[in-house]
Amino acid sequence: MTLSPADAAFAERLDLPRDRLRPAETRYMEEPRGKYPGTPGLLALPHSTEEVAILITAAARAGVPVVPYGGGTGLVGGQVAQHGPAPLILSLERMDRIRAVYPEEFVLIAEAGAILADVQAAAQEADRLFPLSLAAEGSARIGGTLSTNAGGVNVLRYGSARDLCLGIEAVLPDGSILQGLRRLRKDNTGYDLRNLLVGAEGTLGIITAAALKLSPVPAGQGTAFLAVTDPQAALRLLSMARGRLGEAISAFELIHRQGMDFLAETLPQVRLPWDEPPTWSVLIEVGLAAGLDPEEALAGLFEAAFEAGLVTDGLIAQSAAQRDDFWNVRENIPEGNRLIGAVASHDISLPLSALPDFIAEADAAIAALGPYRINCFGHVGDGNLHYNIFPAPGQDRDEARKAAPEVTGLVHDLVARYEGSFSAEHGVGRAKVGDLERYGDPTKLMAMRAIKAALDPAGIMNPGAVLRG
Amino acid sequence: MTLSPADAAFAERLDLPRDRLRPAETRYMEEPRGKYPGTPGLLALPHSTEEVAILITAAARAGVPVVPYGGGTGLVGGQVAQHGPAPLILSLERMDRIRAVYPEEFVLIAEAGAILADVQAAAQEADRLFPLSLAAEGSARIGGTLSTNAGGVNVLRYGSARDLCLGIEAVLPDGSILQGLRRLRKDNTGYDLRNLLVGAEGTLGIITAAALKLSPVPAGQGTAFLAVTDPQAALRLLSMARGRLGEAISAFELIHRQGMDFLAETLPQVRLPWDEPPTWSVLIEVGLAAGLDPEEALAGLFEAAFEAGLVTDGLIAQSAAQRDDFWNVRENIPEGNRLIGAVASHDISLPLSALPDFIAEADAAIAALGPYRINCFGHVGDGNLHYNIFPAPGQDRDEARKAAPEVTGLVHDLVARYEGSFSAEHGVGRAKVGDLERYGDPTKLMAMRAIKAALDPAGIMNPGAVLRG
Numbered sequence: 052m053t054l055s056p057a058d059a060a061f062a063e064r065l066d067l068p069r070d071r072l073r074p075a076e077t078r079y080m081e082e083p084r085g086k087y088p089g090t091p092g093l094l095a096l097p098h099s100t101e102e103v104a105i106l107i108t109a110a111a112r113a114g115v116p117v118v119p120y121g122g123g124t125g126l127v128g129g130q131v132a133q134h135g136p137a138p139l140i141l142s143l144e145r146m147d148r149i150r151a152v153y154p155e156e157f158v159l160i161a162e163a164g165a166i167l168a169d170v171q172a173a174a175q176e177a178d179r180l181f182p183l184s185l186a187a188e189g190s191a192r193i194g195g196t197l198s199t200n201a202g203g204v205n206v207l208r209y210g211s212a213r214d215l216c217l218g219i220e221a222v223l224p225d226g227s228i229l230q231g232l233r234r235l236r237k238d239n240t241g242y243d244l245r246n247l248l249v250g251a252e253g254t255l256g257i258i259t260a261a262a263l264k265l266s267p268v269p270a271g272q273g274t275a276f277l278a279v280t281d282p283q284a285a286l287r288l289l290s291m292a293r294g295r296l297g298e299a300i301s302a303f304e305l306i307h308r309q310g311m312d313f314l315a316e317t318l319p320q321v322r323l324p325w326d327e328p329p330t331w332s333v334l335i336e337v338g339l340a341a342g343l344d345p346e347e348a349l350a351g352l353f354e355a356a357f358e359a360g361l362v363t364d365g366l367i368a369q370s371a372a373q374r375d376d377f378w379n380v381r382e383n384i385p386e387g388n389r390l391i392g393a394v395a396s397h398d399i400s401l402p403l404s405a406l407p408d409f410i411a412e413a414d415a416a417i418a419a420l421g422p423y424r425i426n427c428f429g430h431v432g433d434g435n436l437h438y439n440i441f442p443a444p445g446q447d448r449d450e451a452r453k454a455a456p457e458v459t460g461l462v463h464d465l466v467a468r469y470e471g472s473f474s475a476e477h478g479v480g481r482a483k484v485g486d487l488e489r490y491g492d493p494t495k496l497m498a499m500r501a502i503k504a505a506l507d508p509a510g511i512m513n514p515g516a517v518l519r520g
Numbered sequence: 521m522t523l524s525p526a527d528a529a530f531a532e533r534l535d536l537p538r539d540r541l542r543p544a545e546t547r548y549m550e551e552p553r554g555k556y557p558g559t560p561g562l563l564a565l566p567h568s569t570e571e572v573a574i575l576i577t578a579a580a581r582a583g584v585p586v587v588p589y590g591g592g593t594g595l596v597g598g599q600v601a602q603h604g605p606a607p608l609i610l611s612l613e614r615m616d617r618i619r620a621v622y623p624e625e626f627v628l629i630a631e632a633g634a635i636l637a638d639v640q641a642a643a644q645e646a647d648r649l650f651p652l653s654l655a656a657e658g659s660a661r662i663g664g665t666l667s668t669n670a671g672g673v674n675v676l677r678y679g680s681a682r683d684l685c686l687g688i689e690a691v692l693p694d695g696s697i698l699q700g701l702r703r704l705r706k707d708n709t710g711y712d713l714r715n716l717l718v719g720a721e722g723t724l725g726i727i728t729a730a731a732l733k734l735s736p737v738p739a740g741q742g743t744a745f746l747a748v749t750d751p752q753a754a755l756r757l758l759s760m761a762r763g764r765l766g767e768a769i770s771a772f773e774l775i776h777r778q779g780m781d782f783l784a785e786t787l788p789q790v791r792l793p794w795d796e797p798p799t800w801s802v803l804i805e806v807g808l809a810a811g812l813d814p815e816e817a818l819a820g821l822f823e824a825a826f827e828a829g830l831v832t833d834g835l836i837a838q839s840a841a842q843r844d845d846f847w848n849v850r851e852n853i854p855e856g857n858r859l860i861g862a863v864a865s866h867d868i869s870l871p872l873s874a875l876p877d878f879i880a881e882a883d884a885a886i887a888a889l890g891p892y893r894i895n896c897f898g899h900v901g902d903g904n905l906h907y908n909i910f911p912a913p914g915q916d917r918d919e920a921r922k923a924a925p926e927v928t929g930l931v932h933d934l935v936a937r938y939e940g941s942f943s944a945e946h947g948v949g950r951a952k953v954g955d956l957e958r959y960g961d962p963t964k965l966m967a968m969r970a971i972k973a974a975l976d977p978a979g980i981m982n983p984g985a986v987l988r989g
Contacts, residue, residue: 153871153872153873155755155756155759156872156873156903157762157872158871158872199708200708200712202706202708206705206706207705211706213712214683223963223967227962227963227966229961229963229964229967230961230963230964231961231964233871233941234871234872234939235869235870235871235940235944236675236869236901236902236904237680237869237899237903237904237941237944237945238941238943238944239668239669239671239719239941239944239945239946239947239948240941240942240943240947240948240952240956240959240960241719241948241956241960241964241965241968241986242716242719242720242724242964242967242968242971242986243682243712243715243716243718243719243720244964244967244968246712246715246716247711247712247715247716247971249712250708250710251711251712255711266766266767267762267763267766267767270766287624290624293626294736295809295810296809296810297735297736297739297807297809298736298767299809338766339809340765340766340768340808340809340812341764341765342811342812342817343809343811348811400704400705400706400707401704402622402625402627402703402704403624403625403626404622404624404625430706433705433706434705434706435705435706470702470703472702472704472706472707472708472709473709474707474708474709475704475707475708476706476708477708478708478709479708479709479710483709486709487710490709491709491710492698492699492700493696494692494696494698494699495698495699495700495710495711495713496710497696498692498698498711498713498975499710499711499713501974501975502711502716502971502974504974505970505971505973506967506971517710517711
């Protein structure tokens with residue numbers, strides 16, 4: 052079906068107060084890496100779910116493309132239209148209320164426009180934990196984190212956004228409102244539409260509010276940086292830590308020396324834990340129940356791992372300030388990468404036991420292409436690596452970037468061979484539509500297209516994202 | 521579309537060895553409560569996913585209804601056709617292999633016909649825990665537990681079947697094979713077909729194998745029976761326990777005295793924890809990390825709860841035998857109920873904080889209908905109650921059962937008013953199709969029908985289950 056632009060005539064027909072619509076400012080057509088300039092469009096700022104329904108109903112009738120816009124922090128261009136007529140850019144930023152907190156139920160209900168950090172704060176105020184945590188939490192909005200099934204540093208213990216969602220309210224592509232804001236832990240009454248919309252990147256409807264699962268705040272937290280001999284040792288350390296501490300391990304991040312070297316070069320104010328960084332290190336965080344001492348638990352783990360030859364050195368944070376220093380290193384690595392300027396970045400996941408072989412094989416294959424620098428880091432507890440390739444020192448960036456398609460093809464082919472994923476947490480967006488077509492299971496694609504056509508026959512919802520428009 | 525019978529002509533056209541097909545024995549047309557006698561059909565016993573695909577492809581072409589049959593333990597008639605032409609009854613009992621165990625990845629791959637208890641045992645052999653646990657685990661099969669998103673006693677800590685599944689292999693209604701057997705913790709590459717098939721009760725395809733999530737075996741386990749003053753106290757105890765022990769609480773079961781009285785009457789060999797059972801009690805199980813003593817933790821919880829006036833008495837299991845005794849009580853309650861003979865049983869869930877009011881209001885409303893006995897018990901940590909109504913002592917059962925529709929209507933209306941679910945863990949099957957139509961969100965039903973029509977245009981997959989055929 053041919054789509055129509057969100058033009059003045061479309062805007063005039065809408066039965067909404069005037070301040071709900073305006074031409075979108077440039078920032079709504081940009082994304083963090085500046086890779087996908089967006090098509091200018093009409094910005095809609097609804098104040099309620101009913102207003103979202105009015106907008107979508109009108110768009111469905113007129114065949115106007117709708118591009119949902121959350122915090123704008125997505126890294127795969129899901130938030131910017133690149134082709135087609137002027138879209139209706141739908142931002143839920145004025146629907147940012149925490150509707151309710153139920154501390155005794157460990158549930159919080161937030162509107163989709165609520166900023167992730169505000170949801171964390173509201174949970175904390177009720178002595179509860181909303182564990183979804185990621186670098187962009189100060190601007191990412193709940194609707195976007197759910198639509199992209201965001202991950203972050205606490206997935207190992209608490210799961211992705213999907214796992215933290217009990218129910219959603221949403222507007223489907225025909226404008227009807229899905230009332231699914233249940234705060235139930237168990238509800239086996241029909242198909243799981245919640246999980247279908249979560250991770251659909253706005254192509255099957257607009258999440259307008261969510262019932263979110265809270266957790267108890269762990270009684271004691273501890274953080275350690277351990278130098279591991281190699282990625283295999285990191286995995287054995289993880290297994291050992293799980294055996295000793297169970298679910299208490301909330302984060303387990305692998306860091307390559309390259310990331311620390313980039314920080315020393317680009318952000319010298321970031322305090323590094325070692326003068327001479329080890330080739331591989333792991334940042335571990337544990338949250339323990341009352342009665343256990345986190346520092347003692349980490350010291351015990353270090354000793355056992357040292358005896359087993361897995362770690363060679365270790366630092367256990369002795370204060371909140373030191374803990375912040377440790378996390379600062381991890382959280383600034385993406386910014387260090389950005390300042391150096393990558394040839395190609397990859398957000399991949401692998402079966403845990405395949406990680407060491409993958410890293411060795413990929414490193415060798417990249418080295419065969421040229422003298423690139425590789426910064427391999429990530430949420431290794433989840434099998435999730437950010438495997439990013441950088442120009443050699445002194446190499447011309449623009450020249451080096453010409454190799455991006457070759458580099459990415461090599462990495463993604465290898466990921467596929469190891470039965471991994473070419474997008475662990477960032478999603479498909481518009482950047483990886485081709486990867487999905489190339490590496491995705493054909494039956495899965497067939498079923499996805501059938502579902503898309505069934506729920507959005509006019510093809511108005513975020514056209515060009517996830518599936519080719 | 522009109523469906524055709526799975527008759528001799530259909531069987532002859534199939535390119536499969538002869539022993540894969542035979543007329544179904546009576547047991548394949550029965551279900552545990554004997555409430556829904558099934559239509560006789562042709563039994564198919566495929567040996568591989570490819571054979572399942574051959575069967576489904578042929579059924580799709582011929583318009584033959586397919587009824588998937590797991591362990592046959594479902595309680596809502598999802599496994600027995602009640603109308604229409606002779607179905608192809610598809611049992612995966614010959615596909616019962618554990619394909620692989622990856623202890624260091626905490627992953628196990630099982631075929632759909634594998635019995636739940638065998639999966640638990642395979643995990644245990646690898647020093648891992650597969651935490652899905654329910655009364656029927658000796659006969660329930662993995663395919664069925666996933667298709668119904670089974671719950672059980674450990675949902676509070678580990679989640680339902682859905683939460684324990686990383687990936688599935690499945691045959692879709694057109695006979696194509698979905699290769700989704702990923703062992704990845706993170707994979708954001710398109711729509712979540714896994715969760716769409718999980719809980720779809722065989723109406724969108726046949727799950728043939730699954731990658732399942734394992735957990736560390738807790739270092740120490742402890743079990744206690746605590747007498748609580750009322751359901752509100754049970755909830756406050758739960759909140760207190762979570763605050764003290766975090767995720768370590770694996771089960772939190774509310775038990776009403778009526779259940780113990782039924783056991784004393786029907787199964788006197790079951791050892792009861794109290795001579796004079798309290799009106800309300802809670803069975804708690806904790807699994808703690810190394811370094812914590814479960815008995816001490818439970819004793820500390822008891823003392824704090826006693827001081828807060830939440831509990832009046834408590835028993836902490838001192839041995840594995842006593843622990844088994846405690847669990848025997850809980851696990852035999854359904855059998856005691858069966859022997860007494862219910863007027864109506866309800867598998868409901870409610871927002872946690874609504875539970876006490878719901879119980880009080882429902883009890884009063886039932887009492888107003890007649891001198892019924894009420895056995896209210898269940899996984900209260902998940903907000904899940906089995907709220908079952910029994911004839912007064914001496915009352916004629918068949919006579920009393922005539923009130924079942926009225927009783928169930930009353931209970932389910934009240935559940936809806938409290939924003940609960942009329943089916944927390946048993947699913948919709950054929951028994952609750954009317955409830956879904958009555959209480960389900962209209963937009964959800966519309967979307968479900970659109971998805972069903974898109975993926976199964978011929979309507980062959982488990983017709984009459986979940987959605988009206």
